[in-house]
Amino acid sequence: MPDLVPLRTGDPQRIREYRLTGRLGEGGQGTVYLGVSPTGARVAVKLLRPGRTQDGEATERFVREVGMAQRVAPFCTAAVIGTGVDRGRPYIVSEYIDGPTLEAVVTSEGPREGSALHRLAVGTVTALVAIHQAGVVHRDFKPSNVLLGPDGPRVIDFGIAKALDRTSTLTVTTIGTPSYMTPEQLAGEDAGPSADMFAWGATMIFAATGRPPFGVDSPPAIFNRIINLDPDLRAIADPALRDLIGQCLDKDAGGRPTAGEALLRLLGHPGGAPGAATPAAPRGILAEGSAAASPHPLYPARGEGPAKGRSGLRIAVGAGLAVALVAAGGITLALRGTPPKIVGPIWTGDTRDVTTSPSPDPVPAVSGPPRASRAIKLPGSSITVYESDDDPIRLSSYSLEWDKRLYVREPGSSRFTKNDDYFQYTVNASGSHALATGRSYDKRGYAIVSVVDRRSGTASRIRIARDPVYPTLPQWSPNGEQGLVTLYEVVGKDRKESREYGYAIIDIATKQARVVRVKEKDAGTWSYFWRGDGRAVGTWALTGETQRIRFYDLRGTVLQTLLDVGTPITVEGDDVSPSGSLLVTYCKGTEKEICIWSTAADGEAKARIPFETERLIGWYDDRHLAGWRKRGTGYEAVVIDFQGKAGRVLATSAEPAEYDRQFMRYTRGS
Structure with missing residues (x-):
């Protein structure tokens, strides 16, 4: 020594x-x-x-x-x-x-x-x-x-x-x-x-x-x-x-x-x-x-290696001075020209083949998203989804009225059915299981997250934390071996307010949860998300005008901080690109441009996309983003490349009041 x-x-x-x-x-x-x-x-x-x-x-x-x-x-x-x-x-x-x-x-x-x-x-x-x-x-x-x-x-x-x-x-x-x-x-x-x-x-x-x-x-x-x-x-x-x-x-x-x-x-x-x-x-x-490389002593043993299918991210935390770190992301995108023309009837809860008129600004076929082959009118809503079997992401659930009504996609089909058991529901990449947050505490006062076997319909109930702490926004780790939920705590006599509490890591194999209470007062206003390598989770840390992204290991130790990034933007799905190497934010000082950053370290933005948006779906693939923009009296979600050129429409939402309270959960690979 x-x-x-x-x-x-x-x-x-x-x-x-x-x-x-x-x-x-x-x-x-x-x-x-x-x-x-x-x-x-x-x-x-x-x-x-x-x-x-x-x-x-x-x-x-x-x-x-x-x-x-x-x-x-x-x-x-x-x-x-x-x-x-x-x-x-x-x-x-x-x-x-x-x-x-x-x-x-x-x-x-x-x-x-x-x-x-x-x-x-x-x-x-x-x-x-x-x-x-x-x-x-x-x-x-x-x-x-x-x-x-x-x-x-x-x-x-x-x-x-x-x-x-x-x-x-x-x-x-x-x-x-x-x-x-x-x-x-x-x-x-x-x-x-x-x-x-x-x-x-x-x-x-x-x-x-x-x-x-x-x-x-x-x-x-x-x-x-x-x-x-x-x-x-x-x-x-x-x-x-x-x-x-x-x-x-x-x-x-x-x-x-x-x-x-x-x-x-x-x-x-x-x-x-x-x-x-x-x-x-x-x-x-x-x-x-x-x-x-052998695991770092601060990291848990499980889920250490590079995530399957994420070979673009080869660095490990601790490999160098860890002030940099990965950030929240997603992006809402602009579509130039008119939306695809849908031909033929569209039935609620059913699908029909559709054709699309050529986009006035098509993304080149070699790199752009495939054309939509079907349209799905989502039950209970004004939302229509346009998708292709070749899409890298697929809508797996959606909720309305701030999660009061949840609809889940049936395995292997395009049908969505109402689910009264859970608030939120997210499917893993293989489509075999889902993480779902329960609607109430159990008899012992614990909030529950379930691991749902989508083939058999059975669920393993995992106790997370006692009342007044509750979980939200479940996410699968990149390798599918762990789950993540953001934790909030109900406060006040009338129990109408919540404050940040921390996060919980769920081991899928053992069905055990580790609750991490985050002590930094500037963290947790925004939800936690997986870093691309699955070894850490991040969140925005906000103090006055200072905004940065902080990463914690799976036991709560601060690992990295990204200082020189933009400002937070709402994202419904993946915060980090599929390779784990990129993230998106608003550009500094404006909400009319989207910036793409490297997750490896602070530096100049990799790209600046001129687009005004309030909400993102997330990453379509490593070269395209997907998100919402205002269109006429409603909204539409589109795919866009790093130069700002839009591809096709992914979804439309005709009712502005409904759009404000809806949440769309896309899954990669399911």
């Missing part, structure tokens, strides 16, 4: 939900504490020094910048669990690695050599491959940022130096460690991935000799050697490794190999040789490692 010393006078006892038990270390950036999460897992909590960021806005910029590392795959890095601000100071929570730093081991035990040095080189450069593939630069790679854990070397603190450099009050000071800085940094140029390779080469020399290659005396002397002198590489016995390290320490950034090239050479792959035809990073290795 790294040296642990007791907390000092003035040290915090807690940072947010993490209880601090001792000090692990202290440096120029701040102090690192050993902490304990609400689930009992040990974590490392780094609290930055006061004054490292200028003000509240700079602090949020720092947190957002650090959040870019969320995209880093967990290869030989310490998984970062969350980041935020506590009493005006940024903090970063990461996986606790039970092992000393490379600097401490070499200082106490002596240099590494032979296979030990080669393993260290492979492990650390693999970490840089993952970091660089995510578009992140470490900027402070050095022996003290390499931990020697029981399962190999782990690189820590990637991306922090860059974030500090952009937001620090120390604007005249270059942020970094003198002995491991590059000539271009000393010349005032930006440090890119090649700077990390220079620092990696210098770190390998330290590991092999016990000394940095450019000395440890005064910074001016060190800087002079970095710019003008070549390092002594004679202690590196392996000629291939010696040659690689020498190239990494090239004064010209363009002469250094990439991390991917270096890894290929360390593995003896010809594609890593100078001038070879395949200089790219070994993506196969990363893909295999991502799928095989």
Whole structure:
């Protein structure tokens, strides 16, 4: 275990939900504490020094910048669990690695050599491959940022130096460690991935000799050697490794190999040789490692792997600095031109083949939604649904009058029947089961969520929470192994008001529920939704004009926060795209544009769709959205692409008063 010393006078006892038990270390950036999460897992909590960021806005910029590392795959890095601000100071929570730093081991035990040095080189450069593939630069790679854990070397603190450099009050000071800085940094140029390779080469020399290659005396002397002198590489016995390290320490950034090239050479792959035809990073290795990565200790064991059919999302929370995170979404879309012309009779509760006239603005056939092949007039309403067997989503239930009347689709048919047993009802992707919220508490005062077998009609009743807490908006996890409900609590003597309470996770196999009480006062005004990987749930956190999306693990620990997104928009179905990689909101400052964002990290919107709407259906597929827009005296739901071009109509609702109180639940794949 790294040296642990007791907390000092003035040290915090807690940072947010993490209880601090001792000090692990202290440096120029701040102090690192050993902490304990609400689930009992040990974590490392780094609290930055006061004054490292200028003000509240700079602090949020720092947190957002650090959040870019969320995209880093967990290869030989310490998984970062969350980041935020506590009493005006940024903090970063990461996986606790039970092992000393490379600097401490070499200082106490002596240099590494032979296979030990080669393993260290492979492990650390693999970490840089993952970091660089995510578009992140470490900027402070050095022996003290390499931990020697029981399962190999782990690189820590990637991306922090860059974030500090952009937001620090120390604007005249270059942020970094003198002995491991590059000539271009000393010349005032930006440090890119090649700077990390220079620092990696210098770190390998330290590991092999016990000394940095450019000395440890005064910074001016060190800087002079970095710019003008070549390092002594004679202690590196392996000629291939010696040659690689020498190239990494090239004064010209363009002469250094990439991390991917270096890894290929360390593995003896010809594609890593100078001038070879395949200089790219070994993506196969990363893909295999991502799928095989062991579960993070804060995550429950079940439902850990990437969701079936969601290969587009390969990152895991904890893979990098977790300030970013996925958001609520869905979108209402505009249809240019006239709606499809329906030919022939439409019967309530029945279907007939229909034809559609060509749309004045058709989506190209190669990428657009299929034409509707039937129309369904929904019982008890003015709603008509237009669908095709080739649609990726299908209406499975709808409710009217704020869930007072629920209609459920019969398995394998287009008939909808009234259901008086439940308030809300959502079907899984295979169509075999549904999650449904009960209309009343049971005799012991528990609110009930049922797992309904749609083939047999039997239901397993799961007690969620006692009166006055109740569940709403059931959702299936991406892999179908768990359910999610948002929890509210009835308050007031007349029981006419509710307040946010938290959420519950339902294990479908065991028919057990875990209730999570969310303590953050700014969370839960909007419902909770699954993140694309199924390892976390998110909700909007709203404080005055500040709006962000916060993600929690399945036991209630804060994992990530998306700061730089738009504003909430009502969504009836999926909040996140089928691949798990995209989300939608209103664009900042307007409700007349829809923005599409990456769930991996904060950044610029991927697309801006000019469209004014109040409600979304959600995602049609990864390249199209579906939602409602006003049309004449009623409303219609349409499909739209990322350029704003509309496809066909999915549904119409003729009565505005009815539309205001209706809820349509589409299911993907059923």
